[in-house]
Amino acid sequence: MSESALPRGKSKPPTPWKPSKKLDNPNAVPSLNGRWGYLFTAPFFIMFLIFGLAPIVFSVVLAFFDVDVLSGIYNPVGLANFTELFADSRFWNALVNTFDIWLISTIPMIIMSIGLAAILHNPFLKGSTFWRTILLVPNITSVLAIAIVFGQLFGRDFGMINIIIGALGFEHVDFIQGTTSSHIAIASMIIWRWTGYNALIFLAAMLAIPSELYESASLDGAGKWKQFIYVTLPGLRNTITFVLIVGTIGGLQVFAEPLILGGSYNGGDSGQFSTLTLFLFDQAFVGYRWGYAAAIGIAITLIVMIVSTINFFITRRIAGDKS
Amino acid sequence: MSNYVLKNPNKRPKWHKVSFFGYLMLALITFISIFPFYWMFIVASNGTDEISKIPPTLLPGPRFFTVVSHVYEALPAFNQALLNSFYVGTLVAVAQVFFSALAGFAFAKLNFRGQRYLVLFVVFTMMLPSQLGIIALFKEISLMNLIDTLGALIIPALVTAFGVFWMRQVIDAQVPNELLEAASIDGAGVFRAYWSLVLPIIAQSSFVLGLFSFLASWNDFLWPLLVLNTPENFTAQVAVNQLKSSYAIDYALNMGGAFLSTLPLLILFIFVGRRLVRGVMDGAVKG
Numbered sequence: 001m002s003e004s005a006l007p008r009g010k011s012k013p014p015t016p017w018k019p020s021k022k023l024d025n026p027n028a029v030p031s032l033n034g035r036w037g038y039l040f041t042a043p044f045f046i047m048f049l050i051f052g053l054a055p056i057v058f059s060v061v062l063a064f065f066d067v068d069v070l071s072g073i074y075n076p077v078g079l080a081n082f083t084e085l086f087a088d089s090r091f092w093n094a095l096v097n098t099f100d101i102w103l104i105s106t107i108p109m110i111i112m113s114i115g116l117a118a119i120l121h122n123p124f125l126k127g128s129t130f131w132r133t134i135l136l137v138p139n140i141t142s143v144l145a146i147a148i149v150f151g152q153l154f155g156r157d158f159g160m161i162n163i164i165i166g167a168l169g170f171e172h173v174d175f176i177q178g179t180t181s182s183h184i185a186i187a188s189m190i191i192w193r194w195t196g197y198n199a200l201i202f203l204a205a206m207l208a209i210p211s212e213l214y215e216s217a218s219l220d221g222a223g224k225w226k227q228f229i230y231v232t233l234p235g236l237r238n239t240i241t242f243v244l245i246v247g248t249i250g251g252l253q254v255f256a257e258p259l260i261l262g263g264s265y266n267g268g269d270s271g272q273f274s275t276l277t278l279f280l281f282d283q284a285f286v287g288y289r290w291g292y293a294a295a296i297g298i299a300i301t302l303i304v305m306i307v308s309t310i311n312f313f314i315t316r317r318i319a320g321d322k323s
Numbered sequence: 324m325s326n327y328v329l330k331n332p333n334k335r336p337k338w339h340k341v342s343f344f345g346y347l348m349l350a351l352i353t354f355i356s357i358f359p360f361y362w363m364f365i366v367a368s369n370g371t372d373e374i375s376k377i378p379p380t381l382l383p384g385p386r387f388f389t390v391v392s393h394v395y396e397a398l399p400a401f402n403q404a405l406l407n408s409f410y411v412g413t414l415v416a417v418a419q420v421f422f423s424a425l426a427g428f429a430f431a432k433l434n435f436r437g438q439r440y441l442v443l444f445v446v447f448t449m450m451l452p453s454q455l456g457i458i459a460l461f462k463e464i465s466l467m468n469l470i471d472t473l474g475a476l477i478i479p480a481l482v483t484a485f486g487v488f489w490m491r492q493v494i495d496a497q498v499p500n501e502l503l504e505a506a507s508i509d510g511a512g513v514f515r516a517y518w519s520l521v522l523p524i525i526a527q528s529s530f531v532l533g534l535f536s537f538l539a540s541w542n543d544f545l546w547p548l549l550v551l552n553t554p555e556n557f558t559a560q561v562a563v564n565q566l567k568s569s570y571a572i573d574y575a576l577n578m579g580g581a582f583l584s585t586l587p588l589l590i591l592f593i594f595v596g597r598r599l600v601r602g603v604m605d606g607a608v609k610g
Binding site for chain 2: 138
């Protein structure tokens with residue numbers, strides 16, 4: 001928002017907030033009748049109310065009931081769904097799996113996408129439009145198609161990955177049956193899909209760093225690597241925070257990859273790659289325990305909010321919030 | 324777009340030429356990005372038996388059309404499913420652009436009481452995990468008699484908080500206030516100003532938002548799987564998922580279906596890929 005539109009008093013200190021005096025939107029076009037704003041934003045708010053907010057409120061209420069889906073009987077049970085959830089080993093298993101998959105996908109992805117962006121940032125790069133376009137190709141594909149391909153590539157007997165592992169003289173790995181190995185397979189799908197997209201985000205942020213900063217750094221004798229550490233990385237602070245938070249919100253709700261890889265809602269024969277959201281769907285649409293599933297949904301929401309907040313502060317600190 | 328064009332590369336001192344290693348990395352990433360698509364076609368054109376050998380063949384085989392005909396045997400309504408996906412995606416894209424731009428215009432250029440809180444509210448709704456309300460949404464959709472209709476996919480997706488916020492940023496940056504002032508002096512109504520001034524100016528960005536909405540709709544998997552029951556109403560994703568439900572996984576069949584459901588997107592991408600790249604970079608958080 002431009003500050004020039006706001007009144008700047010020389011003598012008076014900033015006055016406390018007064019709703020009647022101040023414009024709600026200082027950038028607005030004064031000659032256009034603002035009342036139309038209610039009508040123009042109404043479709044969004046009405047749709048959000050019906051298909052966004054109402055289901056969420058109803059779900060929160062559901063969490064305090066035991067629902068018999070067939071007869072439609074709602075039996076209030078207080079906090080029973082939540083106490084059961086805390087004692088449910090499947091929940092803790094799904095929680096650990098979700099964090100594991102999130103960790104081994106997010107961190108390599110961010111490092112690789114910053115590295116790629118740094119290569120693309122070089123003005124001497126030939127064919128930069130081509131490389132940028134290629135980076136986005138994985139992102140347009142459906143998770144379904146990609147999970148089918150990766151499921152085959154990670155296959156135990158004839159998957160390409162195991163053929164390479166075998167050719168190097170090692171034993172084949174049963175990726176789907178193992179805990180860590182199945183997490184690696186799932187994380188690799190996420191990394192494949194999002195690395196290029198995030199590289200473009202980081203590239204846009206790098207191009208927005210003023211070139212004077214690089215000039216003065218190089219005058220000070222900073223080489224390529226030092227410029228990257230002292231100019232590029234600090235310039236990406238907000239972008240890293242943004243990518244990490246968006247990645248966390250998406251990553252902690254991961255379900256499509258494990259769902260398709262395992263072919264069912266249970267996340268593998270021993271739940272080795274069951275995730276929180278997969279567990280929710282399992283309870284909602286296989287077990288028909290809607291109240292319990294709603295409680296899982298609330299738990300996921302709280303976890304996402306807590307982790308996003310922690311992420312926000314950690315990245316601020318690591319990247320050095322000096323401004 | 325102009326900010327991505329370097330005015331004078333020679334002015335930047337100490338930029339070294341991209342090393343061999345840099346090009347090698349890019350070539351590797353290109354290979355990794357393309358290979359799964361290539362592999363879909365290889366498996367689909369060779370059949371599962373050819374692939375189940377060590378070492379497996381890496382070249383296209385002769386059986387592609389046989390596999391395609393198997394896909395159509397297993398899914399007689401597959402063309403209908405592709406059409407459904409196309410129909411839903413197009414409607415969702417057009418509606419999202421129209422409603423998002425309308426609300427975005429109001430948030431960027433109109434002054435009404437509570438405006439700033441409503442903008443904050445839009446941002447806040449983006450942070451709510453979408454899965455939280457899915458059970459109740461399912462219940463709601465069934466109360467509206469929309470289960471097993473394409474309406475169950477279209478109606479909840481007509482406008483999103485992301486689209487509204489994005490359009491607000493775009494209109495704020497691209498549409499000059501002076502132009503709207505001049506139009507309103509000429510007596511244009513607020514809706515006329517939106518329709519004949521704002522929409523043409525933001526056409527490029529609208530196209531990008533529309534494309535992303537289309538892709539998201541085409542690739543949506545779980546929700547269509549939950550609400551659609553009869554093959555005539557399936558989307559391409561749900562149809563391809565049906566191919567999996569046999570005991571021994573027929574990889575050629577599955578990959579054939581996956582390839583056919585991805586091919587329209589790849590063709591679309593050839594024409595619009597560069598615009599999508601620009602859209603992603605324009606929308607990036609910088610700093």
